[in-house]
Amino acid sequence: MIQGKNIFATRWGIIAVGAVIGILAPLLQKLGNPGNMGICVACFERDIAGALGLHRAGVVQYLRPEIIGFVLGSLIAAYIFKEYRPRVGSAPIVRFVLGAFAMIGALVFLGCPWRAVLRLAGGDGNAILGLLGLIFGIWVGTLFLKNGYNLGRTQTTHAAVGWKLPLIMLGLLGLMFIFRQVQGQDQSGVLFYSLKGPGAMHAPLVLSLIVGLGIGFLAQRNRFCTMGAIRDTLLFGQIHLLSGFISLVVFAFLTNLILGQFKAGFAGQPVAHIQHIWNFAGMTLAGLAFALAGGCPGRQLFLSGEGDGDAAVFVLGMIVGAGFAHNFRLASSPNGVGPHGIAAVMIGLLVCLFIGFTMRRKSA
């Protein structure tokens, strides 16, 4: 008998969770998060890197509680539903490198796949280029998958191995409560805070954390993944995950309309630039890296919560990649791509192609 059907993972379950995220993200924006950035996994991990001083871009420093909530919410769901499975060992170093370049690509576009659709739902036309790039990058990834690309098997390990990233997140949360933001100061204890720019815009800490925990919990249950949505459609014609992704866009659009946050156009959009080629190419790099690593940045956080140590390494790769992106001036700004952004995208694409071509299952 097939037992314990997971209602969250049904078609309606995933549509409902897409809707919940689609409504909550614009609400977080209303409550203080940056424009069309109610939730952005890449941007928020970049802000965390800034808060910790791994880069010193003054406008993007805030230890985003949503990210912490995603990991811990997933951990809680995994334990409650007995799905916590500590596992590691599927080419962690490759996942670190993929995470770093995924972040670099995402910061050339200025957003992860979640933010790409939130930007679209807010009327930002540049998001169309980003989404096309994302689809193209994932399509290239599916070609590698069809040809046997594979990072190898994981090993089951000690439960405590899988707690590592959740514990790191708990530690960061602790720092946040110890070194609370002080009005008008860019530093509080060991943490950096932004006085202006997107890093200075945030919803109340506790509210962000609660929303993060809630989304983390739900997304662990239904395996919500934006990269998987596009990949499964291209690879198998399977639109299960895609229905959740589309639901997110539709509900975010409606919520933006209701809240008066919808503004159609290309120029002057919040935290966005209008260099179409690099919006496309940045997300091509990110999409390919996500496809090779088996999950969008949100999914990597949820997997980390349920014990996947390799996904945790990808997350750390993204945070370190954000450090490089700003220290080396690879990241874009509303003025356009950074001075070395184009070179970084090229190098990243070559690295991903190298990984895709060289890491294949030996034919049985």
Add this chain to the structure above:
Amino acid sequence: MAATVDARGLSCPQPVIMTLDEIKKGKDTAIVILVDTDTSKENVTRAAESQGCQVNDVSPEGEGYRITITKG
């Protein structure tokens, strides 16, 4: 005799790719798929059903699940 696909330790989409390969290329009508996460269990059963296969049994085995399907 059923063909066995051992997808334990592999993350999505590998278990699905391996299952679909076996459904398309394999000679046996009965296929047993071994997976070790609930996500893989759901993805494999969903993919098998979309191919017109019948999912006969899903039972816990070791750290994961043994899924038995029959080609449609």
